[in-house]
Amino acid sequence: MANRRAIRQLSDPGAHKALGHPLRQRILRHLGIHGPATSTTLARALGENTGTLSYHLRQLEHNGFIEEIPERSTGRERWWRQISADLRWPSAGEMDEESQQLLDEITGSKVEEELELARRFFTDHRRYGDWAKTSRGLTHLNREELDEFFEAYMELLSRFSRTTEDASPGARPLFLRFFSMPATEDPPS
Template sequence: MSESQEPPEPNSEPSPEPEPATESGDARRAVSDPAALKALAHPLRLRILRHLGIHGPATSTTLAAVLGENTGTLSYHLRRLEQGGFIEDAPDRPGGRERWWQAVRGLDVRRPAQDEMTDGERAVASTLDRMRMEEDVELARRFMEDQANSKGWMRGSRSLSHLTAEELGAFHDAYLDLLARFAHGPEDASPGARPVHLRWFGLPAD
């Protein structure tokens, strides 16, 4: 479950390998600055990114109406997301007094190694983890309750393997490659497509 057009989960250590390529052959843009992760660690900013990912470009006025916030608040959080590299001006939108924003495509958000972060940065990462986990628990509940009637729109898998840390890292990078292969936003989705949450996590069983 990756949120369409929402940045991938920032829960992995940086990889020494080159960044995986998109279908067009361009390397995905990596984001690993702790300050950028701090820009994500706010519930309203996550809601903004989710809305842009599902519905496409929007202005601070349209976002304020949908999210129930005032435009001043939205403008502040949009600037923080822009500074973090998560949103940008939307091309081919009519000019005027308001800017149209879209989520940046092709981001590979990587968390710095634990020993490279300060205590404050680790606290920010923990805050972001907690917000993400609350969302993931709700998604798991929905999956359990609604899968039987989903008509093929809910898929999942569980497995167990014996891996080294390096093999687990390679699996994670292969997963990111797979996400890039199937990454579509509302602007280039196929007919009949719906926004779909995608997730994966791995942890030791012993």
């Protein structure tokens, strides 16, 4: 079953701060890869104490990134899952200075993580067999065409988005990355 992810524009500074914390990013990544968890299982997996995890889980819940699973929660044991959404940051001109600085910090902290994924792919792609796919391209687009391409890519990503709870048999968590940037520093003519 395909999961159509709702587009969520991250315009609230509180949401920016919630995502800016490195432990919260690790929590979201863990929930995305491994599925629902309790603060106890997260604490064990992430090497943190349950009190710290509970605080950060509440912050993520308050800002709409995770939700409690009431049918699995009993007594003091609360189960959490990530809310599936197409998270989009406003363009630089639409953000206040504090939010822009926070986005710059989040992006900067992801550089090593992204480089490590690329290293892992190019070093170990044979080990992954048919699970390792890559594509590179070069095209010439104007801004409107790039926006159209990006929206088509996001629609495709949404169409194939699955959580651990609704994944097909034999499914594995997969990292998918997209980025575009000008091939030259020259402004368009």
